[in-house]
Amino acid sequence: MQKLTLPAPAKLNLWLHIIGRRPDGYHELETVFQFLEHGDELSFALRDDGQVRLHTEIDSVPHDSNLIVRAARKLQEQSGTHLGADIWLTKVLPMGGGIGGGSSDAATTLLALDHLWQLGWDEDRLASLGLSLGADVPVFVRGHAAFAQGVGEQLTPVDPEEPWYVVLVPQVSVSTVEIFSHPQLTRDSLPLKMRPVPEGNSRNDCQPVVEQSYPEVRNALNSLGKFTEARLTGTGSCVFGAFPSKAEADKVLALLSETQTGFVAKGSNVSMLHRKLQSLIKKSSA
Ligand SMILES: C[C@](O)(CO)[C@H](O)COP(=O)(O)OP(=O)(O)OC[C@H]1O[C@@H](n2ccc(N)nc2=O)[C@H](O)[C@@H]1O
Numbered sequence: 246m247q248k249l250t251l252p253a254p255a256k257l258n259l260w261l262h263i264i265g266r267r268p269d270g271y272h273e274l275e276t277v278f279q280f281l282e283h284g285d286e287l288s289f290a291l292r293d294d295g296q297v298r299l300h301t302e303i304d305s306v307p308h309d310s311n312l313i314v315r316a317a318r319k320l321q322e323q324s325g326t327h328l329g330a331d332i333w334l335t336k337v338l339p340m341g342g343g344i345g346g347g348s349s350d351a352a353t354t355l356l357a358l359d360h361l362w363q364l365g366w367d368e369d370r371l372a373s374l375g376l377s378l379g380a381d382v383p384v385f386v387r388g389h390a391a392f393a394q395g396v397g398e399q400l401t402p403v404d405p406e407e408p409w410y411v412v413l414v415p416q417v418s419v420s421t422v423e424i425f426s427h428p429q430l431t432r433d434s435l436p437l438k439m440r441p442v443p444e445g446n447s448r449n450d451c452q453p454v455v456e457q458s459y460p461e462v463r464n465a466l467n468s469l470g471k472f473t474e475a476r477l478t479g480t481g482s483c484v485f486g487a488f489p490s491k492a493e494a495d496k497v498l499a500l501l502s503e504t505q506t507g508f509v510a511k512g513s514n515v516s517m518l519h520r521k522l523q524s525l526i527k528k529s530s531a
């Protein structure tokens with residue numbers, strides 16, 4: 246049986262402004278997404294009996310609630326295919342880390358199954374199905390670093406620098422819902438007027454309330470902040486800082502390793518998922 250194995254990279258929000266709240270409670274954001282060369286890995290094999298089976302359990306997420314299974318079943322329903330899939334997951338990304346692990350797994354599933362089931366869906370259709378699973382899914386479907394508006398689904402490609410990042414992973418899981426419903430969250434940042442969009446230098450509006458509620462996150466920001474500007478990604482818990490080389494990033498992580506857990510990864514404007522898919526398509530058409 247042939248397996249299709251694909252990565253599900255993490256993302257960073259290089260900055261994030263909350264500019265308002267919609268009547269349905271969702272927040273309107275402006276943010277810049279960039280991918281990391283670091284992520285989960287998923288393998289897929291075709292089933293002809295229509296079943297979707299994820300063979301890897303993850304703690305506290307029941308099989309049918311896993312975003313991978315939900316993505317596969319939605320695609321199946323909407324495309325009307327009679328095919329199914331066996332799926333295996335190597336979970337590397339922390340959950341509730343603000344680096345989009347669940348959303349990226351869902352996007353990889355959509356692209357993999359579109360390929361395996363030979364549906365021929367275009368990116369717009371896959372991204373809009375993705376949005377119904379989570380606000381962060383569309384950027385992973387499209388696979389290019391982006392300035393995002395709306396709830397994160399209106400994407401304009403951007404090409405920020407691609408430094409090496411130290412990402413610290415405080416040992417707490419931050420609930421996105423909790424942060425977005427926090428009474429002290431700033432929700433009135435002004436929409437950007439300038440173009441081109443600034444890529445790195447701004448702030449994350451979620452950071453003050455996350456720091457207040459999670460001392461582990463504040464500690465991580467303070468520790469990394471001794472070496473470079475340190476910032477929260479998404480609603481946390483992860484914090485990141487940029488370095489010009491892998492050697493410098495490795496050195497800082499090693500210096501912090503007594504008190505902090507984390508990893509070093511390169512920023513990337515084209516997702517490693519899309520690079521791998523393109524090389525597969527090239528090979529199969531050669
Ligand atoms: C914080 C970010 O990671 C920034 O990229 C995303 O906006 C969150 O994206 P996500 O994890 O895919 O979030 P979803 O699963 O869509 O939403 C989880 C919950 O967060 C809140 N939520 C999410 C996104 C958004 N723009 N406004 C919100 O208020 C809603 O209460 C929602 O029920």
Ligand SMILES: Nc1ncnc2c1ncn2[C@@H]1O[C@H](COP(=O)(O)OP(=O)(O)OP(=O)(O)O)[C@@H](O)[C@H]1O
Pocket residue numbers: 305306310311312313339340341342343344345346347348350351381421479480481482
């Ligand atoms: N395949 C999956 N991987 C991780 N979490 C999943 C998955 N499927 C469902 N979940 C649920 O989604 C929640 C959020 O997971 P995720 O890893 O996307 O968090 P996150 O990095 O904070 O996301 P974001 O940056 O999108 O807010 C988890 O706590 C878990 O309950």
